[in-house]
Every structure is written in structure tokens, then in C-alpha cells.
Amino acid sequence: MAVKVKIPVPLQRLTQGKDEVEGESGTVIELINALDRKYPGLGERISDGGKIRRFVNVYVNEEDIRFLKSENTEVKDGDEVSIVPAIAGGCFL
Amino acid sequence: MxxxxxxxxxxxxxxxxxxxxxxxxxxxxxxxxxxxxxxxxxxxxxxxxxxxxxxxxxxxxxxRELLPIEGEPSDALYTGFTPLIKADNLARFIGIKELYIKDDSVSHPTLSFKDRVVAVALAKAREFKFNTVACASTGNLAHSVSAQGAKAGFKRFIFIPATLEYSKIIASLVYEPNLIAVDGNYDEVNRLCSEVANKYKWAFVNINIRPFYAEGSKTHGFEIIEQLGWRTPDNIVVPCASGSLMTKIWKSFKEMNIIGLIDGIKTKVFAAQATGCSPIITAIKKDIDVIKPVKPDTVAKSLAIGNPADGFYATQVVKESGGFGEDVSDTEIIECIKLLARTEGIFTETAGGVTLASAIKLKKQGYIKEDSSTVLCITGNGLKTQEALHGHTMQPYHIKPNLLSFEEALKKIEGTKG
CATH class of the missing domain: 2.20.28 (Rubrerythrin, domain 2)
Structure with a gap:
């Protein structure tokens, strides 16, 4: 059993069309770096200099990692990680 | 040309x-x-x-050189250039030497600063050859898209939560847009609109036209500079919902400086929010860059964005300019709507109450100095949110239609004044 990682549509071109891939346990940033080795280019779309990009939301088991330990949040086998682009300008009042 | x-x-x-x-x-x-x-x-x-x-x-x-339009503007010829009012009565009350109200409560045609952003969005929609404009909104934006879209000859789709107050629905319906009342809460309306925007070739003013639309807010700042005699104020207090207005006012000051129309920027920018929806102020006070979304619970509905799109950039403006921010209770908001009305004769919506109440707090705390020039951004009209004042105003004196009854009332009035 590995970490389940959900890939958003705009990044699925880099994962050969897969909407879910398997990742390794460790911190979130380690997980992303490992995914980048498997799917080159994925890492720089999600992170920059070891930090998650501001308009990319990462959830571990549906909790936003900014309210956990951000990039250093630990993920273990069986956890589910979702990568969701924040829609910039997504406020409508 | x-x-x-x-x-x-x-x-x-x-x-x-x-x-x-x-x-x-x-x-x-x-x-x-x-x-x-x-x-x-x-x-x-x-x-x-x-x-x-x-x-x-x-x-x-x-x-218009600093607006993203091409060629000559053909619509919204009466939008913008709202008054910058020297508010001497209010200045004495708060204890600030030089106080101004930038009064978008009288913006043409729908009495809020949204007329500025919609003007630019519709000019752009025309350039892009859209024939339909759309938005999701509970208030000011819906009114402005409905009205300006009517004048400019667009088909209009306005998405609202079905539970919206009737008075706000009427203020859109009178312009005869296609008003879509969605059986769902606000977040659900938003989500639906994103899907609609992906499928239909419409100009959603605050989705696919947003980069252009948002530039319209800069004119609020350009006007302040021009009306002050080509200078920026020492302080400006800006209400924050998405944080976009504040970000764009700061951009307008910087642009005027870059092109050499003013001689430097000396302004501290202050953010104002209701305590019941203050994700930006929370980040400013904690001095962090992360905006933690909240579930809004405030009388200031036009500012009730729990997850502000430009919140991060707004915190950076405050930091860069050396400003700060303050949040205020519903009671303070209502008191300040009344204060602005009785000192300056301006009836603002709840957002204006937020701005004034925050300014008073910032003055008391010493962030805004007595010996300074300060501008308060008043962005909407109180006639639209009258329900906020129900039970909070004074009462009329009821009399019989004769002189005796009037004079009895007069005695009471003079009695209360001592």
C-alpha cells in the first residue's frame, strides 16, 4: 500500500492521463520531489524552491496542509493526497 | 483620436x-x-x-492610457470621478487634521465602486466580441452588470442564491437581465458559475474577464491623487473583501509615480474588515502570509468573502507601505454608518461603516496620526442595505394633524436637546 495522490486535470498531461498516481511516504515535499522523478516536470508546476506554489492547494486526507505542517506534513502509506489548483480570482461578490 | x-x-x-x-x-x-x-x-x-x-x-x-482598453471608450461615459469630500465635521470628531471621504456611494449608474470595474469589463467584453455578459453576485456587482449591460446592449446572465433579500433582487430585475436564482448557497452558485464559464462563450466579468475588470479599481486611486492636487495622502483606509480594491489602489499610486505624475508615494495603506469576516486582518495582525479561510458572519455582507482571492497581495501592500489593519464589530459598523450620516450627510452601506469604524480604531491606537492627511474609501450607498439599520435609528415623532399636537412634540424635542 502506498500514498494515493490525486492529480488535477491541468497536470494529467504529465502523468500520462492518470488522475491518480502512487507516491512514497515521507513529507509532502519529499513526496512531490519523488513524483517529479517519475513524472518529470510535475514538481516545478506544484512547487518552487521547496515551497508549494501559492495558488496550489495540497490536502492530506482532506485537510489543507497549510493548517498542518505545510511542506513538512508527514504522509504515510494509505493516506490520500489531493493536489488542487486554487482558482485565482475565485471570489464573486 | x-x-x-x-x-x-x-x-x-x-x-x-x-x-x-x-x-x-x-x-x-x-x-x-x-x-x-x-x-x-x-x-x-x-x-x-x-x-x-x-x-x-x-x-x-x-x-485610459493606464486602463487595458483599445481605442475610444464608447460606454460608461458618466462613471467615475466621484467627489473627494473634505470631511471637516468628521475630522474634528475623530481628531484628524485633514480628512477626506472618497465617495463612491454616488457612483453612476448603480451607486457603488463596482461601476468602475464593470465599465472596464464591458468595454473589454465588446472588444473580445462577446454578446453576453455574466456574473455571480449578491449585490453591487449584480446591479452594475445588469444596468451597464442594458445600456451597452449585452445579453445578461446574473446568478444569485435564491434566498437573497427581495430588495436586492428588485435592484437587479428592474434592468431586465436573465436573473438565475440558484437553489443553493453562495459557494454552490460560485461553483456552478465556474462550470458555466467553461462551457459557454460568455464574458463572466469576474472570472474570464477578471484581469481587465480588476484594473478598473485603479481609477478610484487615480482620482484621489488628482483631486488632492497630484499627491498621495499620508494614510488611506480601504475596506477589504477579496482584497482586490486595496491592491489596485496601491498599483494606481505606483503607476502615477512611475510615469512621473506625482513626486513619490508617502502613503500608509490600512485595511478594514468586519470582525465576523476578517481573514486578511488576521494575517496582518499575526504578520503571516497565509490567509486562513473563514465562514463569514457579519452584517457587512458586501465584504463577506471568507476566502479572499487577493488576500495575500493585500497583506503585502500593507507591509510594503508600512500600514496596518483593523477589524470591527457589527455594532461599531452600524454606529459608524450613523456617524458618517450625521456628521457629513453621507449615507453609506455597511462596508462604509467598516471603513470608518476601523479608521477610528487605528487613530486611537496611534497608527493614524492627528497631524496627517487621511482618505477613507467609501465604496457603496446606504440605500441598498437599509435593513442593516432596522431598530438602530431614532424614531419619528407621531402627531395629530393640528398645531397643538405639533407643539407638544416640539417641547419633547427641545427637552431632549436640553
């Missing part, structure tokens, strides 16, 4: 600075950051002068 076409360079990602052509797009394909309009300031510097601006009609297009 002046050639302004080449003054706008491109759309540029605010995060990774990748450039995109001037199209109805709003998100960076690479890093998902928001796109922003980039201008050729070197060329603008050569053509835009104070004198040229001052000879133009008093509407928001007088700054």
Missing part, C-alpha cells in the same frame, strides 16, 4: 511572470497564479500628462 493600442503589453502572471496574449483568460497555465495586465510605462510616460488628463471629460476614462 489617439493611438493607445500599444500601451498595454500583455497579461502577466503575478507569481511566475510568464506572459500571455491579451485574451479572456485569467489563470497562469504553468503555476495557476492570477494574470495581471502589464503596461509599457516608458511609452505612457511620454504621452500621459497632468494637463492632458485635466482637459478630458470627468469620467474614469480620463486615465
Amino acid at each position: 489617439e493611438d493607445t493600442m500599444s500601451l498595454v503589453k500583455a497579461l502577466k502572471c503575478r507569481e511566475c511572470e510568464r506572459e500571455y496574449p491579451l485574451e479572456p483568460i485569467y489563470v497562469c497555465e504553468f503555476c495557476f497564479g492570477p494574470l495581471e495586465v502589464a503596461y509599457d510605462y516608458d511609452r505612457i510616460k511620454k504621452t500621459m500628462t497632468r494637463e492632458k488628463i485635466e482637459t478630458r471629460p470627468q469620467n474614469l476614462w480620463r486615465y
Whole structure:
């Protein structure tokens, strides 16, 4: 059993069309770096200099990692990680 | 006719600075950051002068070199150039030497600063050859798209939560848009609109037209500078919902400085929110960059955005300018709506109460100095949110239709005044 990682549509071109891939346990940033080795280019779309990009939301088991330990949040086998682009300008009042 | 076409360079990602052509797009394909309009300031510097601006009609297009439109504006010819009012009565009350109200509560045609952003959005929608404009809104934006879209001849789709107050629905319906009352809460309306925007070739003013739309807010700042005699104030207090207005006012000051129409910027920018929805103020007070979303619970509904799109950038403006922020209770908001009305004769909506109440707090705390020039941004009209004042105003004196009854009432009135 590995970490389940959900890939958003705009990044699925880099994962050969897969909407879910398997990742390794460790911190979130380690997980992303490992995914980048498997799917080159994925890492720089999600992170920059070891930090998650501001308009990319990462959830571990549906909790936003900014309210956990951000990039250093630990993920273990069986956890589910979702990568969701924040829609910039997504406020409508 | 002046050639302004080449003054706008491109759309540029605010995060990774990748450039995109001037199209109805709003998100960076690479890093998902928001796109922003980039201008050729070197060329603008050569053509835009104070004198040229001052000879133009008093509407928001007088700054059009710094707006993302091409050619001559054909609509919204009465929008913008709202009064900057020297508020001496209020100044004495708060204890600030030089106080001004930038009064968008009298904006044409729908009495809020949204007329500015919608004017630019619709000009752009026409350029892009859309025949339908749309938005999701609970208030001011819906009214402005409905009204300006009617005048400019667009088909209009306005999405609202079905539970919205009747008075707000009427203020859109009178312009006869297609008003879609969605059986769902606000978040559900938003989500639906994103899907609709993907499927239909419509100009959603605050989705696919957003980079252009947001630029309209700069005119609020340009006008303050011009009306102050080509200078920036020491302090400006701005209400925050998405944080976009504050970000764009700061951009307007910087642009005026870059092109040399003012001699430096000395302004501290202060953010104002209701305590019941204050994600931006929370980040400012804790001095952190992360905006933690909240579930809004405040009388200031026009500011009730729990997850503000430009919240991060708003915190950066405060930091860069050396300002701060304050949040205020519903009671303080209502008290300050009344204070502005009885001192300056201006009836503002709840957002204006937030701005004034925050300014008073910031003055008491010493962030705003007595010996300073301060501008309060009043962004909407109180006639739209009258329900907020129910039970909080004074009562009329009921009398019989005869002189005796009137004089009895008069005695009471004079009695209460001592």
C-alpha cells in the first residue's frame, strides 16, 4: 500500500492521463520531489524552491496542509493526497 | 483620436511572470497564479500628462492610457470621478487634521465602486466580441452588470442564491437581465458559475474577464491623487473583501509615480474588515502570509468573502507601505454608518461603516496620526442595505394633524436637546 495522490486535470498531461498516481511516504515535499522523478516536470508546476506554489492547494486526507505542517506534513502509506489548483480570482461578490 | 493600442503589453502572471496574449483568460497555465495586465510605462510616460488628463471629460476614462482598453471608450461615459469630500465635521470628531471621504456611494449608474470595474469589463467584453455578459453576485456587482449591460446592449446572465433579500433582487430585475436564482448557497452558485464559464462563450466579468475588470479599481486611486492636487495622502483606509480594491489602489499610486505624475508615494495603506469576516486582518495582525479561510458572519455582507482571492497581495501592500489593519464589530459598523450620516450627510452601506469604524480604531491606537492627511474609501450607498439599520435609528415623532399636537412634540424635542 502506498500514498494515493490525486492529480488535477491541468497536470494529467504529465502523468500520462492518470488522475491518480502512487507516491512514497515521507513529507509532502519529499513526496512531490519523488513524483517529479517519475513524472518529470510535475514538481516545478506544484512547487518552487521547496515551497508549494501559492495558488496550489495540497490536502492530506482532506485537510489543507497549510493548517498542518505545510511542506513538512508527514504522509504515510494509505493516506490520500489531493493536489488542487486554487482558482485565482475565485471570489464573486 | 489617439493611438493607445500599444500601451498595454500583455497579461502577466503575478507569481511566475510568464506572459500571455491579451485574451479572456485569467489563470497562469504553468503555476495557476492570477494574470495581471502589464503596461509599457516608458511609452505612457511620454504621452500621459497632468494637463492632458485635466482637459478630458470627468469620467474614469480620463486615465485610459493606464486602463487595458483599445481605442475610444464608447460606454460608461458618466462613471467615475466621484467627489473627494473634505470631511471637516468628521475630522474634528475623530481628531484628524485633514480628512477626506472618497465617495463612491454616488457612483453612476448603480451607486457603488463596482461601476468602475464593470465599465472596464464591458468595454473589454465588446472588444473580445462577446454578446453576453455574466456574473455571480449578491449585490453591487449584480446591479452594475445588469444596468451597464442594458445600456451597452449585452445579453445578461446574473446568478444569485435564491434566498437573497427581495430588495436586492428588485435592484437587479428592474434592468431586465436573465436573473438565475440558484437553489443553493453562495459557494454552490460560485461553483456552478465556474462550470458555466467553461462551457459557454460568455464574458463572466469576474472570472474570464477578471484581469481587465480588476484594473478598473485603479481609477478610484487615480482620482484621489488628482483631486488632492497630484499627491498621495499620508494614510488611506480601504475596506477589504477579496482584497482586490486595496491592491489596485496601491498599483494606481505606483503607476502615477512611475510615469512621473506625482513626486513619490508617502502613503500608509490600512485595511478594514468586519470582525465576523476578517481573514486578511488576521494575517496582518499575526504578520503571516497565509490567509486562513473563514465562514463569514457579519452584517457587512458586501465584504463577506471568507476566502479572499487577493488576500495575500493585500497583506503585502500593507507591509510594503508600512500600514496596518483593523477589524470591527457589527455594532461599531452600524454606529459608524450613523456617524458618517450625521456628521457629513453621507449615507453609506455597511462596508462604509467598516471603513470608518476601523479608521477610528487605528487613530486611537496611534497608527493614524492627528497631524496627517487621511482618505477613507467609501465604496457603496446606504440605500441598498437599509435593513442593516432596522431598530438602530431614532424614531419619528407621531402627531395629530393640528398645531397643538405639533407643539407638544416640539417641547419633547427641545427637552431632549436640553
